[in-house]
Amino acid sequence: MSERILDLDLAALRERTSAKWTAYPPDVIPAWVAEMDVRLAPEVRSALGAALDLGDTGYPTAPTYTSAFVDFAHRHWGWAVAPELTRLAPDVMMGILLLLLKVTDEGDSVVINDPVYPPFDHFPRLAGRQVLRAELTVDDRLDLQTLESAFAAATRTGRRAAYLLCSPHNPTGTVHDVEELSALARLAHRYGVTVISDEIHAPIVYAPSTFVPHLTVPMTEGAFAVHSAAKTFSLAGLKAGMLVGGSDGAAVLQQLAHGPNASLSGVIAQSTAWVHGDAWLARLLAELDENRRLVVEQLARDLPEITVRMPAATYLMWLDCRALELAEDPAAFFLDRARVALNSGPTFGPRGSGHVRLNIATSPAILGEIVDRLTASVRERSRHR
Known part of the structure; x- marks a missing residue:
């Protein structure tokens, strides 16, 4: 090109x-x-035009979207995503909200970083959750000591808690490395905190940095990741997202099978982007x-x-x-x-x-x-x- x-x-x-x-x-x-x-x-423009010519503007189904993402994840990151541990979502933030409704209860705490993408603060509060902030280090990396303090505070009374990981990080552009993600996973496991990793910017990483999917590090069986082609291929108005669970996530994902859905135009456009883009x-x-x-x-x-x-x-x-x-x-x-x-x-x-x-x-x-x-x-x- x-x-x-x-x-x-x-x-x-x-x-x-x-x-x-x-x-x-x-x-x-x-x-x-x-x-x-x-x-x-x-290829995306062509696929959308063909769908309109066909009048293909009904409700979406998941298989095409799932297979497109599975192949993209394996091709770009060597990540073997199990299709049965995925669910179609309306978009990334709605997917995160759906997961929060299942892995936490009203009044529970959701840990986020400081600074971080503003909806990470807004959406948990919308669902009646408390938000705890954990500052990044002075060089904009995960501060494990600060995270541990936040995890301890979030779970001190025995309540459930979640942590929203922004990976790669928005707004700083930091790419979390495998050592950081592994340490985070151990910490979350120790405190019983469910990690939900927003990985929407994952394909936009510059060499020599390398994106590491959170679910590929040890001790993330109970964690989740959320993906979409929206940011990478400039398709934010064509709604679709992919929820991916760790090996213990099937029960939670099953409960979301009949929740809010993506748009068919989003599924068509994003699937095409992942396959041909x-x-x-x-x-x-x-x-x-x-x-x-x-x-x-x-x-x-x-x-x-x-x-x-x-x-x-x-x-x-x-x-x-x-x-x-x-x-x-x-x-x-x-x-x-x-x-x-x-x-x-x-x-x-x-x-x-x-x-x-x-x-x-x-x-x-x-x-x-x-x-x-x-x-x-x-x-x-x-x-x-």
């Missing part, structure tokens, strides 16, 4: 009606929600790799007051703006002064204060313009202080 897939200009993108492109006025460049400014894989994915990773390097280099040159680590995964970058002294939420300043919409750091937890999240899944030209706008807004502020 020689054609660039992240090369759409602002005029074309502003014709879209998704949340990313309608939430802000047209003078704002949106770089917030995890939608990609990408040309879809041609490897070449497109390789192109995407190459272009995103260029983009992450562009941001790091341009910030280092033009706006070194912002600190950023090169993300090992995802198309999201976690920018530390505390040195700029823009108060708790720099996203508000950049929206007002730079006309760039970024995710607010504090929505990811207390550790997000002074940070913003940047979506780099756009053309290099737009990405360069975003950094130029951030830089100009800061320099203008400095001149008037």
Whole structure:
């Protein structure tokens, strides 16, 4: 595939009606929600068109989706997923909610990290669960000592508890290695905490890092993982997700057999992406790799007051703006002064204060313009202080 897939200009993108492109006025460049400014894989477009031509718009079934994911997981990660330990879900977060309803009770605790994807905080509370936060280390890795304290607090009264693992991690782009995941599994087993691993960004990992499925490490028989092609192939509006259980998860999954379902369009699009999208994915990773390097280099040159680590995964970058002294939420300043919409750091937890999240899944030209706008807004502020 020689054609660039992240090369759409602002005029074309502003014709879209998704949340990313309608939430802000047209003078704002949106770089917030995890939608990609990408040309879809041609195989996906073709499959969706064929389904519409057939009038194939009814209810979904699981076998095609399951087999597509099983083959993708084995091809990319050497993970032998047992089809009988999978269930179709509406999407990743609804799948997590369904699992939480079965493995915890109202009033039980759900442990999440700080910072972490905001719905990890919202969805457990929606189900009447308490949320306990465990800070990451200063270099954005799992802090096992802090996790142990949280697990102990969550289970102290004998109640059930769960831990939502974000793997790879959003917003930091950290890829958890096998040693960390193994230590986590031992810790969860010791305290009787059910791990639910959100692995939606798993295919978007840059060499030399390697994604390790949580269920492939020892002592994860009672754990679960949730997958979807939505983030990797830019299919968030085509709803589908895959729940995968450890070897002891069959009973829980069986109870979900008649729960909320995915959309047929989502099953068709995502199955096609998993089966036929490897070449497109390789192109995407190459272009995103260029983009992450562009941001790091341009910030280092033009706006070194912002600190950023090169993300090992995802198309999201976690920018530390505390040195700029823009108060708790720099996203508000950049929206007002730079006309760039970024995710607010504090929505990811207390550790997000002074940070913003940047979506780099756009053309290099737009990405360069975003950094130029951030830089100009800061320099203008400095001149008037």
